[in-house]
Amino acid sequence: MRRAQPRSRRTPHAVLTIAVALGMALTAVPAAGATGGKDPYFPDDGDARYDVTHYDVRIAYDPARTDRLDGDTTVTARAVQALDRFALDLKGFDIASVTVNGAPAKAFSRSGAHKLVVETAHRVAKGATFKVRVKYAGKPDAEGWHTLASGGVNVSGEPHSATSWYPSNDHPSDKATFALTATVPKGWTAIGNGLPGATTAKGATTTFRWHEDRPMATYLSTVAIDKFTVHKAKLPDGTPVITAYSPDMPIDAETEGQQKDILGFLASKFGPYPFSSAGAIVIGAAADDRNGPLALETQSRPTYTAALFDASMVHENAHQWFGDSVSFTDWRDGCLAECFAQYANQLWEEHKGANLDASYTDEVETNKDTPSYWATKLYDPGQGKELDFGLYFKGALMLHALRRTIGDDAFFTTLRRWTGDHAYGNASFPQFEALAAKVSHKDLKGFFDAWVRGTTLPPKQYLYPGSLGTPAGR
Numbered sequence: 001m002r003r004a005q006p007r008s009r010r011t012p013h014a015v016l017t018i019a020v021a022l023g024m025a026l027t028a029v030p031a032a033g034a035t036g037g038k039d040p041y042f043p044d045d046g047d048a049r050y051d052v053t054h055y056d057v058r059i060a061y062d063p064a065r066t067d068r069l070d071g072d073t074t075v076t077a078r079a080v081q082a083l084d085r086f087a088l089d090l091k092g093f094d095i096a097s098v099t100v101n102g103a104p105a106k107a108f109s110r111s112g113a114h115k116l117v118v119e120t121a122h123r124v125a126k127g128a129t130f131k132v133r134v135k136y137a138g139k140p141d142a143e144g145w146h147t148l149a150s151g152g153v154n155v156s157g158e159p160h161s162a163t164s165w166y167p168s169n170d171h172p173s174d175k176a177t178f179a180l181t182a183t184v185p186k187g188w189t190a191i192g193n194g195l196p197g198a199t200t201a202k203g204a205t206t207t208f209r210w211h212e213d214r215p216m217a218t219y220l221s222t223v224a225i226d227k228f229t230v231h232k233a234k235l236p237d238g239t240p241v242i243t244a245y246s247p248d249m250p251i252d253a254e255t256e257g258q259q260k261d262i263l264g265f266l267a268s269k270f271g272p273y274p275f276s277s278a279g280a281i282v283i284g285a286a287a288d289d290r291n292g293p294l295a296l297e298t299q300s301r302p303t304y305t306a307a308l309f310d311a312s313m314v315h316e317n318a319h320q321w322f323g324d325s326v327s328f329t330d331w332r333d334g335c336l337a338e339c340f341a342q343y344a345n346q347l348w349e350e351h352k353g354a355n356l357d358a359s360y361t362d363e364v365e366t367n368k369d370t371p372s373y374w375a376t377k378l379y380d381p382g383q384g385k386e387l388d389f390g391l392y393f394k395g396a397l398m399l400h401a402l403r404r405t406i407g408d409d410a411f412f413t414t415l416r417r418w419t420g421d422h423a424y425g426n427a428s429f430p431q432f433e434a435l436a437a438k439v440s441h442k443d444l445k446g447f448f449d450a451w452v453r454g455t456t457l458p459p460k461q462y463l464y465p466g467s468l469g470t471p472a473g474r
């Protein structure tokens, strides 16, 4: 995710200069509930008693009626334990019906901020696969749902957005494949994650179909409905690149074409591009003041507000490896996404000729007497700080210092091993620390304790390791 920066922080690199400063919705912390998962920051999110394998989300939406979305979602899941009762996450909406394996639920009820509690008519055996189908309708009004000034709609939000439009097990630890069927009035287009399916016209409506064939965390799912201009291209290996622009968004062929260069560059550093499609959704400003992030790494097709530009494309596409393919274990792991996406921007600058040792030294020297700059713990930064700006700036410095500590070979081998070993799964930051130590044959405990668990300027041996220790970089 990229978002507007607070005024109190210095922008450390030119690549962070963002033309449009939009606000960011603050994350509400829901109350703990007996039906939640195990996230230390969001204990009410998700339900650890089942594991979703696939979402089939069908929606109908007319931009002329912003107070109504009709939904019909079928969740296919495996029971982790025998189930008489379980919960989905969905905020708002009137529930018309809930069935489990085709049989009406014994009962369903709402609880907490976003729980839909389902009691099954027949017990689901431990290990069994089951399908729960929920039909619902109403005004989508939760975090992540954005009505656009153009009249369209976009879903983008981290940590939360899925609860605004379909029932889910809303936690990044439960990833699933995803199919979207979206029916909109003729003249409008719906864009989703992954590959397009058949588009069918019927009367005054058009139905668009999309499917993401690799497991996806719920916050990375999206739908955007607008009068899009859609461009299609291909990566050299044939992977489709689908780029959609809301009306009046700037369209620049050269910038759009950079997606191929950027994905090729990132693949050269991180390993093969993990998904079967790529591209962008470029949306206009939100109609209300509940703006989303400037950009979000929605899986296989990042969402950008207002324009495409290279720094943002590098960042969001780097997330396809870091955050999307390899996802958090829980929300303590934000660095696994943001530290790496931010450092990817610097690798891109280096590719274009920048001296990263010089910019690193400049950044450290500029901020060494500013305690708040170093105060964020990169792992487990604390509830409400799961996407703290420190993950971005201090996180990128940490990765450059790690690279200079273990050397380029070990550093980039670690990155490629990481994206390969954990592809399409979940991992935690401590696992990354262990892998870096294993690959480099170095004891990195002191380094990571100082940078990742520390809240002050790291000691000199960790701040200026290897060639960073010489003034040549300054």
Ligand SMILES: [Zn+2]
Residues within 6 Å of the ligand: 001, 002, 315, 319, 337, 338, 341
């Ligand atoms: Zn990001």
